Amino acid sequence: MDSDAIVEVRALNHWFGSGEVRKQALFDVNLTLKRGSFTVLMGPSGSGKTTVLTLIGCLRAVQDGSVRLLDHELKGAPQTQLVALRRRLGFIFQAHNLHESLTAAQNVMMGVQVHGGVPDGVAQRAAAHALGLVGLTDRTTYLPANLSGGQKQRVAVARALISSPALVLADEPTAALDKDSAAEVVDLLKRMGEARGTTTLLVTHDNRILDRADRILTLEDGRIVKIEERN
Numbered sequence: 001m002d003s004d005a006i007v008e009v010r011a012l013n014h015w016f017g018s019g020e021v022r023k024q025a026l027f028d029v030n031l032t033l034k035r036g037s038f039t040v041l042m043g044p045s046g047s048g049k050t051t052v053l054t055l056i057g058c059l060r061a062v063q064d065g066s067v068r069l070l071d072h073e074l075k076g077a078p079q080t081q082l083v084a085l086r087r088r089l090g091f092i093f094q095a096h097n098l099h100e101s102l103t104a105a106q107n108v109m110m111g112v113q114v115h116g117g118v119p120d121g122v123a124q125r126a127a128a129h130a131l132g133l134v135g136l137t138d139r140t141t142y143l144p145a146n147l148s149g150g151q152k153q154r155v156a157v158a159r160a161l162i163s164s165p166a167l168v169l170a171d172e173p174t175a176a177l178d179k180d181s182a183a184e185v186v187d188l189l190k191r192m193g194e195a196r197g198t199t200t201l202l203v204t205h206d207n208r209i210l211d212r213a214d215r216i217l218t219l220e221d222g223r224i225v226k227i228e229e230r231n
């Protein structure tokens with residue numbers, strides 16, 4: 001594996017369903033994510049973006065081909081190893097997935113507490129710091145219901161980055177946001193990623209994000225049809 005690569009995907013194929021309804025969703029996908037890079041994966045609805053993201057994120061089993069993540073082969077890896085690897089990742093989803101009964105600060109604390117063994121005081125200070133970085137110091141005690149869509153997504157960014165994950169996987173994080181909030185969330189993700197040397201793979205339909213990317217991969221019908229390098 002390229003020593004500078006966090007992720008290497010080679011000859012990846014994937015199928016859903018079985019028997020007559022079995023359908024191939026990915027065809028010979030190859031990609032490399034270099035440490036510290038910010039890559040956007042785009043393509044039409046149904047082209048396979050989420051499938052790629054969930055395979056790299058150890059959220060579904062690799063069937064055919066190779067996915068190397070942080071120097072571990074995911075194909076055939078035991079569940080315990082997949083769980084351990086998943087803990088080294090940060091996830092941000094379109095529907096932010098905040099716990100509605102927890103405050104902004106408590107939601108962010110979950111980002112470190114899932115790793116276990118972190119004292120409450122340390123988690124609290126880390127959460128306060130992360131919420132400061134995303135500009136929400138004055139909202140730490142708010143429940144998600146009382147935050148705007150952009151603010152909720154900023155909480156989700158803080159939660160994903162609080163444990164300094166090696167790789168952040170973001171699936172349509174700006175889909176529900178207006179133009180300004182979307183730009184803010186992506187800039188934040190990029191800035192915080194750069195500060196921590198985090199690698200980011202972001203799935204989007206959103207053209208507004210493209211000028212922030214180091215690299216843009218385009219999927220169509222389960223195949224990578226274009227790779228654009230920026231910078």
Ligand SMILES: Nc1ncnc2c1ncn2[C@@H]1O[C@H](COP(=O)(O)OP(=O)(O)OP(=O)(O)O)[C@@H](O)[C@H]1O
Nearest residue numbers: 016017025043044045046047048049050051052205
């Ligand atoms: N659990 C599943 N069972 C069966 N087919 C699935 C499943 N998940 C995805 N697919 C199919 O695989 C293909 C790729 O889906 P995927 O969700 O990866 O696309 P996408 O590019 O992320 O789409 P969108 O932008 O709409 O989220 C689609 O044809 C989809 O219908």
